[in-house]
Amino acid sequence: MFKKDAICKGEINVKIGYRTIKTAIGTPVAISIAQLLGVTNFVSAGILTILCIQPSRKRSFLSAWHRFLACIIASIYSVVFFELIGYSPIVVGIMLAVFIPTTVFLKIAPGITTSSVIILNLYSSSYINFSFLMDQFLLIIVGIGTGLLLNLYMPSLDKQLKSHQKKLEGNFQVILYEIALYIRDKNKTWDGKEITECEELLEEATELVERDLENHLFRSKHAYRDYFKMRARQFELLQRMLPLVTRLPNQDYISEKIAQFFEELSESVHPENTAILFLEELVELQKEFNTEELPTSREEFETRANLYRLLHEIEDYLRIKRKYKKSDIKTRASV
Known part of the structure; x- marks a missing residue:
């Protein structure tokens, strides 16, 4: 993969x-x-x-x-x-x-x-x-x-930070979409370059934020610092999801629902916060998952176990975004 x-x-x-x-x-x-x-x-x-x-x-x-x-x-x-x-x-x-x-x-x-x-x-x-x-x-x-x-004149870094934000969100979209594809049909054509790019972008963005803070001697808070910290924590969770996805031996009805959920997430990655909507949808998905018949083979058991862990990881992913800022439930869904 x-x-x-x-x-x-x-x-x-x-x-x-x-x-x-x-x-x-x-x-x-x-x-x-x-x-x-x-x-x-x-x-x-x-x-x-x-x-x-x-x-x-x-x-x-x-x-x-x-x-x-x-x-x-x-x-x-x-x-x-x-x-x-x-x-x-x-x-x-x-x-x-x-x-x-x-x-x-x-x-x-x-x-x-x-x-x-x-x-x-x-x-x-x-x-x-x-x-x-x-x-x-x-x-x-x-x-x-x-x-x-x-040195009293320092150019604004907002343009660079905004650019890093857009690139990072674009990579998140690709990662979530590729997870959906793999769950659905084990698509192995993805080269995973977005993972490396995310690491580089987060490192560069953190350096830019610290430099921008140093340019504003009386500023203790920085919106982009909170944002990139949030994305860094979410990225750690995405990295933990990837091995789970690769260990899914087959697919069933519930795995298709999860794949669809990840695909929806991939279309909703941007700064606004309506993660609460996806958390509500996830609760329903977890309920449906729990009502499924118990696995009858080792392969089915492994599939269910990895899918269950995957649901918990994506729940943590959404909760991190919900804590980042106030909910924007009147705007387009965002994770």
């Missing part, structure tokens, strides 16, 4: 993301500002900006703070080590051996790379005075500040 493709075809798509665009804009802007301010090593401002571009506002603020604090500590360490011990590569190594554990202890390790730029600038100067320290401090402000300002 579930065959996997032996050959996977793919395409290489070159996309320019918003982080790339921000980097391309921010780097020359930071360099230009630093150059206009007469900052020494003004090119380093561009490097600092590149290192500060992040995928979300929350990570941007944290990154900016970590990098700023690490740069300040790096400046202090540079004064102590270079001025007291000397300007040599060995001293740079010794200082880094002390500086890096310090950042790890203070939980600002992401700032190591950025602060290394400042350390090397101070080392290359062969002298450190107050004026040069202020010069590097201004470089830090320009570089990190430019990256932080650019």
Whole structure:
């Protein structure tokens, strides 16, 4: 029933993301500002900006703070080590051996790379005075500040989340329909690719939701997060149903009714919630199942047992949707 493709075809798509665009804009802007301010090593401002571009506002603020604090500590360490011990590569190594554990202890390790730029600038100067320290401090402000300002703009992820929602629901429809076909006539032509696609879509959607939450610092709830959590739980149940379906040795009157039920479900997968209607229909189906004559052979017994478990799994599937949101019984049936 579930065959996997032996050959996977793919395409290489070159996309320019918003982080790339921000980097391309921010780097020359930071360099230009630093150059206009007469900052020494003004090119380093561009490097600092590149290192500060992040995928979300929350990570941007944290990154900016970590990098700023690490740069300040790096400046202090540079004064102590270079001025007291000397300007040599060995001293740079010794200082880094002390500086890096310090950042790890203070939980600002992401700032190591950025602060290394400042350390090397101070080392290359062969002298450190107050004026040069202020010069590097201004470089830090320009570089990190430019990256932080650019990161204040984050594109909406609603379009991507909506796309993942539609694709996921489409795959659910296929899975439910293929289950119906197999129960009805043991159709084995399905390759099961929708199973893998669902796993990938749920993983990608979860990442998108978390990133969107990080872009809205004062939002604690997210409608899509609840939705994809609900679908993830339903998908687990669908995966548990598949082995049951493959172990159905024959078909009878009740199995045809169950196949029809799954087919109806496949036509009713979308965001609205009227799962209560399908639960009511399922109750009637279970009653009919219980009134059937007892099996007389091992094969019939196995069929009934697997069908019975299948009914319980699909009941859990529907109950998950019912808990997800208020019932929409005035709209088209949805699972």
